[in-house]
Amino acid sequence: MTQETVLGTVDEVLAELRHHIPEHRLLTDPAQLTTYECDGLAAYRVTPALVVLADTAEEVARTVRACARHRVPFVARGSGTGLSGGALPHAEGVLVVTSRLRTLHEVRSRDERAVVDTGVINLQVTRAATPQGYYFAPDPSSQQICSIGGNVAENSGGAHCLKYGFTSNHVLSLDVVTPDGEQVTLGTEAPDAPGYDLVGAFVGSEGTLGVATRATVRLVRLPQEVRTVLAGFASTDQAGAATSAIIAAGIIPAAIEIMDALAIEAAEKAVSCGYPEGAGAVLVVELDGPAQEVEHEYAAVERICREQGTFEFRVATDAAERAEIWKGRKSAFAAVGRISPDYIVQDGVVPRTALPEVLRRMAKISAERGVRVANVFHAGDGNLHPLVLFDADEEGATQRAEEVSGMILDLCIEHGGSITGEHGVGADKAKHMPAMFTAEDLDTMQMVRCAFDPAGIANPGKIYPTPRLCGERPRAVRGEHPLAAGHEGVDLF
Amino acid sequence: MTQETVLGTVDEVLAELRHHIPEHRLLTDPAQLTTYECDGLAAYRVTPALVVLADTAEEVARTVRACARHRVPFVARGSGTGLSGGALPHAEGVLVVTSRLRTLHEVRSRDERAVVDTGVINLQVTRAATPQGYYFAPDPSSQQICSIGGNVAENSGGAHCLKYGFTSNHVLSLDVVTPDGEQVTLGTEAPDAPGYDLVGAFVGSEGTLGVATRATVRLVRLPQEVRTVLAGFASTDQAGAATSAIIAAGIIPAAIEIMDALAIEAAEKAVSCGYPEGAGAVLVVELDGPAQEVEHEYAAVERICREQGTFEFRVATDAAERAEIWKGRKSAFAAVGRISPDYIVQDGVVPRTALPEVLRRMAKISAERGVRVANVFHAGDGNLHPLVLFDADEEGATQRAEEVSGMILDLCIEHGGSITGEHGVGADKAKHMPAMFTAEDLDTMQMVRCAFDPAGIANPGKIYPTPRLCGERPRAVRGEHPLAAGHEGVDLF
Numbered sequence: 001m002t003q004e005t006v007l008g009t010v011d012e013v014l015a016e017l018r019h020h021i022p023e024h025r026l027l028t029d030p031a032q033l034t035t036y037e038c039d040g041l042a043a044y045r046v047t048p049a050l051v052v053l054a055d056t057a058e059e060v061a062r063t064v065r066a067c068a069r070h071r072v073p074f075v076a077r078g079s080g081t082g083l084s085g086g087a088l089p090h091a092e093g094v095l096v097v098t099s100r101l102r103t104l105h106e107v108r109s110r111d112e113r114a115v116v117d118t119g120v121i122n123l124q125v126t127r128a129a130t131p132q133g134y135y136f137a138p139d140p141s142s143q144q145i146c147s148i149g150g151n152v153a154e155n156s157g158g159a160h161c162l163k164y165g166f167t168s169n170h171v172l173s174l175d176v177v178t179p180d181g182e183q184v185t186l187g188t189e190a191p192d193a194p195g196y197d198l199v200g201a202f203v204g205s206e207g208t209l210g211v212a213t214r215a216t217v218r219l220v221r222l223p224q225e226v227r228t229v230l231a232g233f234a235s236t237d238q239a240g241a242a243t244s245a246i247i248a249a250g251i252i253p254a255a256i257e258i259m260d261a262l263a264i265e266a267a268e269k270a271v272s273c274g275y276p277e278g279a280g281a282v283l284v285v286e287l288d289g290p291a292q293e294v295e296h297e298y299a300a301v302e303r304i305c306r307e308q309g310t311f312e313f314r315v316a317t318d319a320a321e322r323a324e325i326w327k328g329r330k331s332a333f334a335a336v337g338r339i340s341p342d343y344i345v346q347d348g349v350v351p352r353t354a355l356p357e358v359l360r361r362m363a364k365i366s367a368e369r370g371v372r373v374a375n376v377f378h379a380g381d382g383n384l385h386p387l388v389l390f391d392a393d394e395e396g397a398t399q400r401a402e403e404v405s406g407m408i409l410d411l412c413i414e415h416g417g418s419i420t421g422e423h424g425v426g427a428d429k430a431k432h433m434p435a436m437f438t439a440e441d442l443d444t445m446q447m448v449r450c451a452f453d454p455a456g457i458a459n460p461g462k463i464y465p466t467p468r469l470c471g472e473r474p475r476a477v478r479g480e481h482p483l484a485a486g487h488e489g490v491d492l493f
Numbered sequence: 494m495t496q497e498t499v500l501g502t503v504d505e506v507l508a509e510l511r512h513h514i515p516e517h518r519l520l521t522d523p524a525q526l527t528t529y530e531c532d533g534l535a536a537y538r539v540t541p542a543l544v545v546l547a548d549t550a551e552e553v554a555r556t557v558r559a560c561a562r563h564r565v566p567f568v569a570r571g572s573g574t575g576l577s578g579g580a581l582p583h584a585e586g587v588l589v590v591t592s593r594l595r596t597l598h599e600v601r602s603r604d605e606r607a608v609v610d611t612g613v614i615n616l617q618v619t620r621a622a623t624p625q626g627y628y629f630a631p632d633p634s635s636q637q638i639c640s641i642g643g644n645v646a647e648n649s650g651g652a653h654c655l656k657y658g659f660t661s662n663h664v665l666s667l668d669v670v671t672p673d674g675e676q677v678t679l680g681t682e683a684p685d686a687p688g689y690d691l692v693g694a695f696v697g698s699e700g701t702l703g704v705a706t707r708a709t710v711r712l713v714r715l716p717q718e719v720r721t722v723l724a725g726f727a728s729t730d731q732a733g734a735a736t737s738a739i740i741a742a743g744i745i746p747a748a749i750e751i752m753d754a755l756a757i758e759a760a761e762k763a764v765s766c767g768y769p770e771g772a773g774a775v776l777v778v779e780l781d782g783p784a785q786e787v788e789h790e791y792a793a794v795e796r797i798c799r800e801q802g803t804f805e806f807r808v809a810t811d812a813a814e815r816a817e818i819w820k821g822r823k824s825a826f827a828a829v830g831r832i833s834p835d836y837i838v839q840d841g842v843v844p845r846t847a848l849p850e851v852l853r854r855m856a857k858i859s860a861e862r863g864v865r866v867a868n869v870f871h872a873g874d875g876n877l878h879p880l881v882l883f884d885a886d887e888e889g890a891t892q893r894a895e896e897v898s899g900m901i902l903d904l905c906i907e908h909g910g911s912i913t914g915e916h917g918v919g920a921d922k923a924k925h926m927p928a929m930f931t932a933e934d935l936d937t938m939q940m941v942r943c944a945f946d947p948a949g950i951a952n953p954g955k956i957y958p959t960p961r962l963c964g965e966r967p968r969a970v971r972g973e974h975p976l977a978a979g980h981e982g983v984d985l986f
Contacts, residue, residue, distance in 0.1 A: 166685045184933045190842045190911030192648050192659045194918045196938045200693025293786040349683045418683030425687045444677045445689045451944035
């Protein structure tokens, strides 16, 4: 992790913070620090020099101000469930933990808004809003434990983002501590707010523009009816064709998920979900909305699934039956542990129309390399979650799995997709960014980073493969264009 | 318009551009320049020093590079239909006109995407997509003439934004010329794209972060059925209550519009729209979607309107009948000319729940000041468009109208709303920004502006009341916090 400036030491930060934050929330004991050495992506581990358990936004601001003063890097962490290493600590830095910022300030269902501190758990927002007939739509698999702050940092999605959008579609305004420790509010509750929409830029910035301490989020009305369908198919090709036909019919289900044979096998072993026997793939389609609309869409989905050759078609109409169908899908990642000692959860996106081709190519890579790949994916928006299976004890297996995992990302990019669908870039995928963006595009993003954080102390090493030196302005002002030298044929005045 | 740096002259820019752009597209003749002295907000007029009619993105980049080299301000202009003076020229600057960038590159309905140059007219995108069953959702009143580039600059909305969102919800990626003349791409087509979402920040930045030359936009499927309802009420209170009841019933119509008696009178005089006689207010509700859903919602809307006391309820089921209902609404702004020689179109937002109170207060202000105010508004999202009527020939009338117009904005802010719903801040409302944002919030926005445009040449004087000196960093690094002096009781370390 390259640092661009001479750094101060954490000791100086600690000495300052001791005046303001009680000792038991300033962790320096190596045994305690171990808890924080990784987030949900355990492949990377770094022990931070200091962990601050902040109780208030003011304590977050104090911590960041002390870091700014002494040029010490800081990393924010919510519940630590992220899957791209976005909250991976800095060895000579401070980890600011926001999970104690747990106040749920208000649920204003009349205005379809909730105001929450960013340590509040995703599912708590929904639980608080449900009695008033509302819920918080973004639903990452970790929603029982992940924090709103983490959702904001990673622009988290979930199975229902097909219809309802990602976190960025549900955050209206944010209280943020900027990397120099100032507390500002980004955004307003008004539609088309005046000024720059910095909420959009902040959501998904993975802690590199500051630390969010409070969020005003949109609440969505609970649907009148929900109907969940499980359809067994002989192959992922058939299940994929059914997905395309559903979307082509103008239906946008709340969720469309596909699991392949290997993922089904794992789920059966783990939770006995009772999916159709002998299925090469299962398709889970959830419809929600006004009862009449759901009824109408359900008829179309059933017809389409039968036309595409489903051999078993089930429908859940109450919460218990729905939970039964989702059980297999939701346990899939963890369940893979039953059929493989180790695995990598990949997260890529392809245009929905490229799904069949990408799945075939992935199967070919898997066969050629002798590395098993289980597929679980949000088929509706082309967000793949291939699980690359391996046994770390086997000579060279880890490396082979990592190669296959990387080849899958290349495949996504080749087909006009993206290196991450909902897990973020974090520490894990910074190296893949140049495959998606030109140097100029990345430089433009880093101009914004430099504006917020000229000292480069906010979560350094994440997102960008090459940190930009913020003093530089390699831009075309007064003939100083960086392309002016060393590039033939460049069109300058 | 304060400039922060010593500026070069337009002559130097012109001399450079003559090598690359034909003379007939470099306008300096005062008679020709007059055409460009204002946009849709004719209250402000400034003659630019030079107008460049760019044919390509490269010509836009050349122009901006020349401006950057000589530190000459530039302002981008699309069709010039904006209502906040966002495209008001700079007297010593260059006006870059993008309306000749008219290539509609592709309509990919399979992926629900279109790729267009930013000079393309809003309605052309819909016309190109309609044969494939799609359309472009943002629908400002000026959609027959306004450009996609202008929509991007102002984050334009329209009557149907209640259900479908603003321009920012429909732009996936932008080719942009940054204020130093570099051509970069912001965003990708993938959901939850990695890196910062700079598309969100750019949309609505009113030309202060650069000039967009190409956009990849989302297409929306044409609804299976559209049904438009016109309901006459005795008062705006009743029409407002019906609006609240419709939303409370969980229905999100494509549009909910209200016109008051004065606006109806104007529309009748102008286009004989045949609205219910003696109505204190009309409510227009448009429902769209799958036929069953529309049928179901229609029944609920009819019931609610009758419960709230509608005395005349009509429904249009085909395009001709729909056009008849919309005719009055769409002509309302222009029609006001029939009942008043002059008028100001205001654009404010209040939370939907505050509508009745704000309307009552507005009526009171109107009565007290003796200034007539006609109301036409997007009731569903609380976006008011009061038309403040006056006669400029009458002593003091203009000033009184401007005072009332300003008081209406204050009323919006007081009720937790916003100074602009869809027209932007531009040159007109920069002075109101401090009523909505703290100095620190505005400073954070301007940090981004400085990152893109340290020389302050991109549309200076717009959005922000006080330009930030980009060399400064009045921030809390190493004890240099701006609050350290002169503010008692500030909590510093």
